[in-house]
Amino acid sequence: MVDGVLYHENPAFPDRWCVVVLSKLRALLLEEAHKGQFAGHLSDKKVYDCLRRHVWWRGMKNDVTASCRACRVCASRKGGRKTFRPPLTPIPIGGPRAAINHAMKLLRGCLHGQSDQVA
Numbered sequence: 001m002v003d004g005v006l007y008h009e010n011p012a013f014p015d016r017w018c019v020v021v022l023s024k025l026r027a028l029l030l031e032e033a034h035k036g037q038f039a040g041h042l043s044d045k046k047v048y049d050c051l052r053r054h055v056w057w058r059g060m061k062n063d064v065t066a067s068c069r070a071c072r073v074c075a076s077r078k079g080g081r082k083t084f085r086p087p088l089t090p091i092p093i094g095g096p097r098a099a100i101n102h103a104m105k106l107l108r109g110c111l112h113g114q115s116d117q118v119a
Contacts, residue, residue, distance in 0.1 A: 008020050008056040016053065018052070018053075019055050019056070021057045026057060030047075030063065031067070033064075034047050034064075034068055035071065041073055041074050044065045044068035047067075048061055048064045048065075
C-alpha cells in the first residue's frame with residue numbers, strides 16, 4: 001500500500017505494479033474499457049490485455065469475458081457462422097441398371113486394353 005492505494009505485483013510485467021480495484025468500481029471500469037469513447041467495443045481478450053497492464057482484481061479475466069459477452073451492441077454486430085453449402089442435386093444416370101452397364105463397359109475396356117474406345 002502506497003499513499004492509501006493498494007497495489008498488486010504483476011507477474012506478466014515484473015517491473016510494473018497494478019492498482020487493485022474495489023468491487024464497486026469494477027463494473028464502471030469494465031464498461032469504460034469496452035464501451036468507452038476510445039475503446040470501440042474490443043474483444044474480451046483485447047480488453048483484458050489492456051486492463052491487466054494497469055489494474056488487477058481476483059477473477060478479472062472471467063469478469064471481462066462475462067461483461068463483453070453481455071454487450072448488446074457486440075451481439076447485434078456479430079453474425080453467426082455461415083458456411084457455404086451447395087444445393088444437393090441428383091446426378092441422372094438412367095436408373096440402377098444403366099450404372100451397372102456403364103461400369104461393366106469400363107471394366108471390359110480396361111481388361112481388353114480398349115479404354116479409349118469405351119464411351
